[in-house]
Amino acid sequence: MERTLLIIKPDAVAGRHIGDILKMVVDAGFNIKALRMTRLTRDQAARFYAVHEGKPFYEPLQDYMTSGKIVPVALERENAVAKLREVLGATDPAKAAPGTIRALYGSSIERNAAHGSDSVENGLQETAFFFGESEF
Numbered sequence: 001m002e003r004t005l006l007i008i009k010p011d012a013v014a015g016r017h018i019g020d021i022l023k024m025v026v027d028a029g030f031n032i033k034a035l036r037m038t039r040l041t042r043d044q045a046a047r048f049y050a051v052h053e054g055k056p057f058y059e060p061l062q063d064y065m066t067s068g069k070i071v072p073v074a075l076e077r078e079n080a081v082a083k084l085r086e087v088l089g090a091t092d093p094a095k096a097a098p099g100t101i102r103a104l105y106g107s108s109i110e111r112n113a114a115h116g117s118d119s120v121e122n123g124l125q126e127t128a129f130f131f132g133e134s135e136f
């Protein structure tokens with residue numbers, strides 16, 4: 001079993017798509033292991049996206065990710081990281097395959113509805129960013 005982190009981002013929470021997105025990942029065979037609704041501080045957003053430091057979208061991304069509530073969700077299934085990226089679709093909703101979360105609920109390359117970890121190692125690190133091991 002592999003672990004990955006889904007985040008339902010502020011635009012999708014405000015757009016009332018929490019239920020739609022959770023249904024899509026459960027239908028795709030994921031088990032929800034831990035979940036909460038929270039709002040990131042600026043410092044937390046900067047740390048979570050530290051890999052993007054220096055890129056032109058780093059600061060705007062922090063503004064956006066702290067603009068409202070988010071729902072981090074720890075997910076497990078076989079091949080979880082790659083499978084979630086598939087269900088999410090491409091970073092840019094305009095390029096995401098039809099029927100994917102970002103194609104359905106994203107509105108721009110920044111406001112793209114949801115996050116998914118990009119490697120097995122980051123799946124473990126990012127789930128640990130939000131959830132303690134006892135919550136699994």
Ligand code: CDP
Binds near residue numbers: 061091115116
């Ligand atoms: O989220 P994903 O792994 O698909 O993409 P990323 O390259 O790791 O970028 C992280 C997040 O930054 C994206 O999900 C977008 O919200 C945002 N982003 C942006 O605003 N402008 C870009 N040109 C690229 C990414």
Ligand code: MG
Binds near residue numbers: 118
């Ligand atoms: Mg990424």
